[in-house]
Amino acid sequence: MGEKKTVYSICGMCSVRCPIMVEVEGGRVRWISGNPHDAGMGTALCAKGIAGRALLDDTERPLSPMIRDGERGSGKWKTVSWDEALDYVAEKLKAIIDQYGGRAVLLSDRGGPFGEYRKAFLKAIGSPNYCNHDVTCAVSVNHAALSLFGFGRKTLNYDYKNTKHIVLYGRNILESIKIKTTKAVINALDRGAKLTYIDPRYSVTAAKATRWWKIKPGTDYALNLALIHIIIKEGLYDKAFVNRWVHGFEHLAKFVEQYTPEWAEEETGIPAQEMYLFCREIAQDAPHVIFHPGWMRARYKQAFWESRTTYILNILMGAIEVPGGLFFMKGPKDAGKKGLNSIGENLPKVEEKRADGAGWKYPYINKGPGLLHRAFEAIKTGDPYPIKAYFVHRHDPLTGLPDPEAQVEIFKNLDLLVVVDVNWSETSKYADVILPECTYLERSDLIANQKGLKPGFRIRTAAIEPQYDTKPGWWIYIELAKRLGKGEHFPYESIEDMWKKQLEGTGITVEQIQEKGFITLTDKPIWYDRMNELPFKTESGKIEIINKKWEDAGIPCLKPYEPPEKPPKGKFRLLFGRCAWQTHAMWMNNPALHPYLKENVLWINKKVAEEMGLKDGDKVVVSNGGYQKEMRIFATELIHPEAVFMLHGFGRTVPQQTRAYNRGVADQRLEVGLLDVYDPAGGANALCECFIEVRPAK
Amino acid sequence: MAKYYIYHDPTRCIGCLACEVSCMDWKGLPYGEANCRIFRFGPEALFGEPDLTFMYTSCFHCEKPLCVEACPSGALAKREGDGVVVFREDLCIGCRACITACPWGIPQWNEGTGKIHKCDYCVDRIDQGLEPACVTRCPVDALKFVRVEEASQLKRMRWLRDTFGRQVAPAANY
Numbered sequence A: 001m002g003e004k005k006t007v008y009s010i011c012g013m014c015s016v017r018c019p020i021m022v023e024v025e026g027g028r029v030r031w032i033s034g035n036p037h038d039a040g041m042g043t044a045l046c047a048k049g050i051a052g053r054a055l056l057d058d059t060e061r062p063l064s065p066m067i068r069d070g071e072r073g074s075g076k077w078k079t080v081s082w083d084e085a086l087d088y089v090a091e092k093l094k095a096i097i098d099q100y101g102g103r104a105v106l107l108s109d110r111g112g113p114f115g116e117y118r119k120a121f122l123k124a125i126g127s128p129n130y131c132n133h134d135v136t137c138a139v140s141v142n143h144a145a146l147s148l149f150g151f152g153r154k155t156l157n158y159d160y161k162n163t164k165h166i167v168l169y170g171r172n173i174l175e176s177i178k179i180k181t182t183k184a185v186i187n188a189l190d191r192g193a194k195l196t197y198i199d200p201r202y203s204v205t206a207a208k209a210t211r212w213w214k215i216k217p218g219t220d221y222a223l224n225l226a227l228i229h230i231i232i233k234e235g236l237y238d239k240a241f242v243n244r245w246v247h248g249f250e251h252l253a254k255f256v257e258q259y260t261p262e263w264a265e266e267e268t269g270i271p272a273q274e275m276y277l278f279c280r281e282i283a284q285d286a287p288h289v290i291f292h293p294g295w296m297r298a299r300y301k302q303a304f305w306e307s308r309t310t311y312i313l314n315i316l317m318g319a320i321e322v323p324g325g326l327f328f329m330k331g332p333k334d335a336g337k338k339g340l341n342s343i344g345e346n347l348p349k350v351e352e353k354r355a356d357g358a359g360w361k362y363p364y365i366n367k368g369p370g371l372l373h374r375a376f377e378a379i380k381t382g383d384p385y386p387i388k389a390y391f392v393h394r395h396d397p398l399t400g401l402p403d404p405e406a407q408v409e410i411f412k413n414l415d416l417l418v419v420v421d422v423n424w425s426e427t428s429k430y431a432d433v434i435l436p437e438c439t440y441l442e443r444s445d446l447i448a449n450q451k452g453l454k455p456g457f458r459i460r461t462a463a464i465e466p467q468y469d470t471k472p473g474w475w476i477y478i479e480l481a482k483r484l485g486k487g488e489h490f491p492y493e494s495i496e497d498m499w500k501k502q503l504e505g506t507g508i509t510v511e512q513i514q515e516k517g518f519i520t521l522t523d524k525p526i527w528y529d530r531m532n533e534l535p536f537k538t539e540s541g542k543i544e545i546i547n548k549k550w551e552d553a554g555i556p557c558l559k560p561y562e563p564p565e566k567p568p569k570g571k572f573r574l575l576f577g578r579c580a581w582q583t584h585a586m587w588m589n590n591p592a593l594h595p596y597l598k599e600n601v602l603w604i605n606k607k608v609a610e611e612m613g614l615k616d617g618d619k620v621v622v623s624n625g626g627y628q629k630e631m632r633i634f635a636t637e638l639i640h641p642e643a644v645f646m647l648h649g650f651g652r653t654v655p656q657q658t659r660a661y662n663r664g665v666a667d668q669r670l671e672v673g674l675l676d677v678y679d680p681a682g683g684a685n686a687l688c689e690c691f692i693e694v695r696p697a698k
Numbered sequence B: 001m002a003k004y005y006i007y008h009d010p011t012r013c014i015g016c017l018a019c020e021v022s023c024m025d026w027k028g029l030p031y032g033e034a035n036c037r038i039f040r041f042g043p044e045a046l047f048g049e050p051d052l053t054f055m056y057t058s059c060f061h062c063e064k065p066l067c068v069e070a071c072p073s074g075a076l077a078k079r080e081g082d083g084v085v086v087f088r089e090d091l092c093i094g095c096r097a098c099i100t101a102c103p104w105g106i107p108q109w110n111e112g113t114g115k116i117h118k119c120d121y122c123v124d125r126i127d128q129g130l131e132p133a134c135v136t137r138c139p140v141d142a143l144k145f146v147r148v149e150e151a152s153q154l155k156r157m158r159w160l161r162d163t164f165g166r167q168v169a170p171a172a173n174y
Helices: A050-056 A083-099 A116-125 A139-149 A179-191 A204-210 A218-231 A239-245 A249-256 A261-268 A272-285 A303-316 A370-382 A404-411 A471-484 A493-502 A512-515 A548-552 A604-613 B020-027 B066-070 B097-101 B132-137 B148-164
Strands: A004-010 A020-023 A027-034 A064-067 A078-079 A105-110 A130-132 A156-158 A165-169 A194-198 A211-213 A289-291 A326-328 A391-393 A416-421 A433-436 A449-451 A456-458 A518-520 A571-577 A600-606 A618-624 A627-636 A643-647 A691-696 B004-008 B037-046 B047-055 B075-076 B085-087 B108-110 B114-116 B143-148
Touching: A004 A512, A004 B132, A027 B132, A064 A083, A083 A105, A083 A326, A083 A433, A105 A116, A105 A370, A105 A471, A116 A130, A116 A471, A130 A370, A139 A303, A165 A272, A165 A303, A194 A204, A194 A272, A204 B047, A211 A272, A218 A249, A218 A261, A218 A272, A218 A303, A239 A303, A261 A272, A261 B004, A272 B114, A289 A303, A416 B047, A493 A512, A548 B114, A600 A604, A600 A618, A604 A627, A627 B037, B004 B148, B020 B037, B020 B132, B066 B075, B066 B097, B132 B143, B143 B148
Parallel strands: A105 A130, A105 A391, A165 A194, A165 A289, A194 A211, A391 A416, A416 A433, A571 A643, A600 A627
Antiparallel strands: A004 A020, A020 A027, A064 A078, A064 A433, A156 A326, A449 A456, A456 A518, A571 A691, A600 A643, A618 A627, A618 A691, B004 B143, B037 B047, B075 B085, B108 B114
């Protein structure tokens, strides 16, 4: 027994970052649940969140700073003190900056609300090269939003609570869990809302759907064009909303004339009749409908247009800034309040152009998250300039981006590869230095904005002290900045100093936020007048069907449909996804979660399997390029015959992770040659443009 | 007399395993060896229709618990008042008679301790006015900790709701 306390904080087991309540007794975390102060959350917590306690006690992760003690990737490490590790990194960085300039430093992470100090660090050393993981996530969705509304995807959110019909394109909302969303969707379904789920594979979301379309992989765009065709032809769209806000509707109407449902039936495998019924049905429920534009849509080269036409379907339904549809995320300003202050003091403006070409070579690509695969190209070629140092912050490109073998080759051009992580990532294996971050339960982070109908702030507060020789990320970068002579930009000794700076002039104290883990700046939800004051950020101030930025670069906003490549004989299109008790790849080795999923299996169409002489549970060899491995099959009629599917994140190669080591198949290693295959308009890697061979194991 | 029941709603359940992980986290059980277990039917094409259904299983806390009758050491007992079938690990002699006796396969073997473990509705929690760990953290409220008599009403309302596709409430409740 010991002192008891309750800390309201933010989960860190996946990128969703749900609000949590942590109970501590005698310096040990006794219990973690959802934060009951958040009504949409309650005490709910997913398996991963609960397994946070197992993470704390897991010693199969880097527990002190390490410097490579052998060839890169040799797995030989020397344990060092923080001073030694930071001095070493600073010295290497100094030499690189002296020779190549600050721009030679690249950093990638998984984005999120706490990363301001990382961007500030790059600015302080004069590098424009910040990238997040978005090329293998939502970057094409983001650009689809930018091309229509002039703002990114995060400006609009989805009101599941009041919706009457949700349409999801492979967005496996009941397995890729965001607790508040998942609960709201289940509540909506219980209320009688409809769910149309479009996926070549039958997932848990499909199981709860009112309609499942087993679409041919890669043909979402064809389906959308046909749906738009019907909606316009039958006059099912919200004419008042479209007249008020849509610029270039006539181009859209003309463009979709050729894309009839009968044509799309051939392409997608979905009966035209069902498309007509769907459109008439959903129009009845408009505007309280949601066509989800996609979260992880880094799958096909047409991702931008798939997502863009999905947004257009929302627009046609008038489902913008309306209960049960999409709504604008409001910030402190909308509540008439002052927002958080930036922590970087007098940071120089970085004029240098980005190595990945975002904003200049690709003027339509947003400079925020950048294009990591193009930054890799710069590492490889030295064009437009050399990149010599790469910080990988709690990100794992060797798992997340395709073709790790090609990436390891590229990394050979780096003079310094630093991994900051809680875990042994696949990338950490090739690091020169590992700077272990403490877990989210041992770490306080910057105060974050919480945008929404009721904007506010939220906070992650350390529940306990770090149990091992690990440090918070912000401390690591500030220490490095100081060693590089850039300490003046970070006049802080503690997180409290930074919180103080963030909250200056807001009239709000840290204690007020910590009381419940968050604070809202208004009692009433804020809605804009949807017919008069929607703040679109395009040139015309309207929703633009044709956006000049893309058109000027030779990229048509209404691109003629191109059918996906057919799998060559004997090959299958490789699809991947995740389950509810794993993230994409972070916790395969977590002691509490590992027993539930030791190896992944290959979903394959039952009829196809039978033709190959295979039955459920048989072993096959999957291969592509130089990678091949055995795995068991799950033979089912509930997957499209052109596709095979596996869960992502397996086949790990770091021996320190004894539980997960070498278990299962790494889908990204089958994605050979895909590092340079991406959606040209939205920038996302096209991870499902991948064909693999499957043959019975001997 | 048995007072409580854990009602599982398969229409809401997404098979996310939070209940299992929650149980073993709270009870300190070996990883992967929760007292409650989620099973699945499918995914499969059932009479041509795709289907995937999850079912929750845990101790029923029987009125006449055969495990208690079989237990020679007093480790299993039916608690006065609320009828929870409780387990005292310190008294368990690891004879496994309960595993043989229970028709539902509820008592499980703990290799680490050489004793059994089974659900006790988290009596330590319910005595503080809390709910069992599995129920507390269910992400979609598919589990409800209720009085037994409520369970039948909930179940009736569920099949009416699913059959007719409309909201349903007891006739007298308005």
